[in-house]
Amino acid sequence: MSEKECYESERDFQQLLENLKNEEMNVFRESLLSLHTYEQGKFYLELDESLRMRFYSYMSPAELAEMFDVLDLDRPVLMGYLSEMSAEYAAAMIGEMSSDNAVDLLHQVGSQEKVEDYLTRMDDEERKVIQDLMHYKDDTAGALMTREFVSIVGSQTVRSAMHVLKSKAEMAETIYYVYVTNQEDELNGVISLKDLIVNDEDALILDIMNERVIYVGVNDDQEDIAYMFRDYDFLALPVVDDIGRLQGIVTVDDIIDVIDDEAASDYSGLAGVNVEEISNNPLCSAWKRLPWLLALLFLGLGTASVINHYEQMMEKGVAYLAVFLMIITGTAGNAGTQSLAVAVRRLALKSDDERSSWGIVISEILTGLITGLIVSLVIFFIVFVWKCNIWFALAVCIAMFMAINVGNLAGSLIPRLMERLGVDPAVASGPFITTFSDLTSVLIYFRIAKLFLPWV
Numbered sequence: 332m333s334e335k336e337c338y339e340s341e342r343d344f345q346q347l348l349e350n351l352k353n354e355e356m357n358v359f360r361e362s363l364l365s366l367h368t369y370e371q372g373k374f375y376l377e378l379d380e381s382l383r384m385r386f387y388s389y390m391s392p393a394e395l396a397e398m399f400d401v402l403d404l405d406r407p408v409l410m411g412y413l414s415e416m417s418a419e420y421a422a423a424m425i426g427e428m429s430s431d432n433a434v435d436l437l438h439q440v441g442s443q444e445k446v447e448d449y450l451t452r453m454d455d456e457e458r459k460v461i462q463d464l465m466h467y468k469d470d471t472a473g474a475l476m477t478r479e480f481v482s483i484v485g486s487q488t489v490r491s492a493m494h495v496l497k498s499k500a501e502m503a504e505t506i507y508y509v510y511v512t513n514q515e516d517e518l519n520g521v522i523s524l525k526d527l528i529v530n531d532e533d534a535l536i537l538d539i540m541n542e543r544v545i546y547v548g549v550n551d552d553q554e555d556i557a558y559m560f561r562d563y564d565f566l567a568l569p570v571v572d573d574i575g576r577l578q579g580i581v582t583v584d585d586i587i588d589v590i591d592d593e594a595a596s597d598y599s600g601l602a603g604v605n606v607e608e609i610s611n612n613p614l615c616s617a618w619k620r621l622p623w624l625l626a627l628l629f630l631g632l633g634t635a636s637v638i639n640h641y642e643q644m645m646e647k648g649v650a651y652l653a654v655f656l657m658i659i660t661g662t663a664g665n666a667g668t669q670s671l672a673v674a675v676r677r678l679a680l681k682s683d684d685e686r687s688s689w690g691i692v693i694s695e696i697l698t699g700l701i702t703g704l705i706v707s708l709v710i711f712f713i714v715f716v717w718k719c720n721i722w723f724a725l726a727v728c729i730a731m732f733m734a735i736n737v738g739n740l741a742g743s744l745i746p747r748l749m750e751r752l753g754v755d756p757a758v759a760s761g762p763f764i765t766t767f768s769d770l771t772s773v774l775i776y777f778r779i780a781k782l783f784l785p786w787v
Contacts (some may be wrong), residue, residue, distance in 0.1 A: 344374050351382055356389050364394070372398040380415060392420055396427035399436070403588075406439045413440070422452035426461075429504055431477040431585060434464045464579075472556055473549035475589070476570045476579030479504045482512050485519055485537035489530050496527065504582050505567050511540045516576045518544060518569055546571050549578055553589045560586045655714065655727050656776060662706060663734035663772040667764040670695055670742030692743055699739030707732035722786035730779040734772035741767055 343366065350359035363371055375398055378386060387395070404412070413421050425433050437446050450458050460478050467473025481499045483492045492509065500506050509527065511520040520540035530539050546569045547556050559568060560583060567580045673695065711728035715721055742764050 343370075344377065347374055348377075348382075351378075351385060351389075354385070360389055363390075368397050369401050372402045376402070383412075383415065387416060387420060392423035393427040396424045399424065400428050400432050406441070409436065409439055418448060419452055422449040425449055426453040426457040429477050429479055430460050430464055430579075431475060433461050434474065437461065437465065438469075467549060470553045471549065472547045472551045472553065472570045472581055473578070475553050475556070475585050476549075476581050477504050477585075478579045480510065480567075480569075480580045481506055482510045482516075482577060483522075483536060484513065485511050485535070485540065487536050488532065489527055489534050489536065489539075490532040492522075492536055493527055493532075496524075504580065508567050508569075508580075510544075510569050510577055510580075511536055512577050518546060518571050518575055518577045520544060521569070544569065547581065548573070556581055557586050557589050655710075656773065658710070659727070659731050659734050659776050660769045660772045662731065663738035664765045664768040665738075666699065666702065666735045667738030667742035667768045670699070670739045671746060671764050672742075674743050674746040692747070695739060695743040696736075699736045703732045703735035703739070706735060722783050726780050726783040727776075730772075730776040733775045733779070734768070737771045737775065738764070738768040741771070 343362070347359060347362055350362060363374065366374070375383070375386065416424070425436060428436065437449065440446050440449075450462065453461070464474065464476070464478070479502050481496055481503045483495055487495070496506060496509060507524050509522050509524070510518060511522060513519055520536075520542045521544045522536060522540045526539055545559070545563060545565070547559065549570055549572050556568065559565070565583065567582045569577055570579045570581060572578050707728045710731050711724050714727045715724035718724065745764065745767075
């Protein structure tokens with residue numbers, strides 16, 4: 332957003348705030364509803380509780396529902412807003428939301444008793460749609476889809492189909508695709524809005540529809556669906572049940588949220604902490620971070636045990652071994668993290684078959700050999716010039732070469748092993764690879780140094 336647009340937005344918000352404070356309902360409604368829904372939601376979020384209560388009295392549940400459709404609220408904030416509304420108003424607002432967004436909101440409510448209270452206050456049709464969607468497993472097409480779509484039958488004419496489209500356009504989430512079903516609601520084809528406009532009004536839908544329909548099942552994983560949107564550049568995808576009956580559609584705006592969630596999940600895994608669950612309570616934050624830190628602490632004790640095992644060797648006049656210890660462990664850890672990032676990305680793309688997958692592993696091994704060779708030669712010359720001891724320089728060089736390759740191999744293979752075991756390969760892989768690289772590089776370094784000890 333440009334500086335000018337920011338200024339205009341702030342000016343509009345300030346004027347709206349004055350209208351709301353002065354109880355100028357008609358002027359306020361006209362000005363607010365002229366804004367984009369996202370801007371309406373931003374203005375709502377800036378209000379204090381007293382002004383929000385007046386806001387609710389000025390706006391219908393349907394108008395508020397449009398704002399809540401685009402707002403991304405943390406559970407505590409959402410619960411605060413719902414609790415200050417009357418139960419009837421909140422239920423009516425939820426019922427007016429897109430069905431997929433309404434289901435997401437109710438899942439955040441948490442309390443089954445509260446959810447049931449909202450559902451009982453809705454009309455029968457709204458309640459049935461939402462209850463049906465709530466039965467689907469999280470992160471699947473069924474949980475992601477919306478029931479607000481337009482469908483027609485193949486025996487209709489274009490004129491008849493356009494009449495159906497006009498009558499349902501207001502409630503539909505998108506009208507750019509119209510799906511064709513038979514009398515049993517089985518998906519038979521799809522036709523675009525453009526095709527309806529350019530074809531003769533008396534043409535049969537059956538003759539002009541596209542019979543090759545790309546669709547997903549209700550139990551398909553949302554991440555796989557995101558790849559389909561990326562590959563085909565769709566605005567929406569139909570969702571069918573096990574026998575091919577059309578159940579709903581997944582729209583591109585929902586997929587953008589999925590991509591954002593998956594990216595946050597991968598970043599959380601690589602960092603070993605859930606970045607989505609941000610809390611201002613230090614005790615709560617610490618409790619969530621402790622499990623992985625403690626687990627990695629015990630793995631790190633292995634590194635300490637290795638160093639302790641070679642303590643006597645370090646006391647025998649070669650204490651400067653410790654000078655290069657952190658360089659080797661750090662470089663090996665960086666190499667492992669680089670390989671990990673590539674491996675996780677490759678797994679996320681899910682475009683490689685088994686043969687090419689192992690080809691990538693071999694490629695990573697060769698990459699490790701090349702980078703390891705170059706870095707180890709550089710450290711050889713540095714140590715030789717610095718310490719004037721060719722044997723010690725050779726020991727550091729060999730240890731660096733082996734540590735980088737072990738770290739690189741771990742970063743490449745461990746994510747694949749996790750995936751085979753049914754574990755998200757991004758889950759705490761970053762901290763694990765770093766700690767594992769520390770352990771192996773320390774062990775390698777001291778073992779190599781011990782072999783060269785007579786000459787050092």
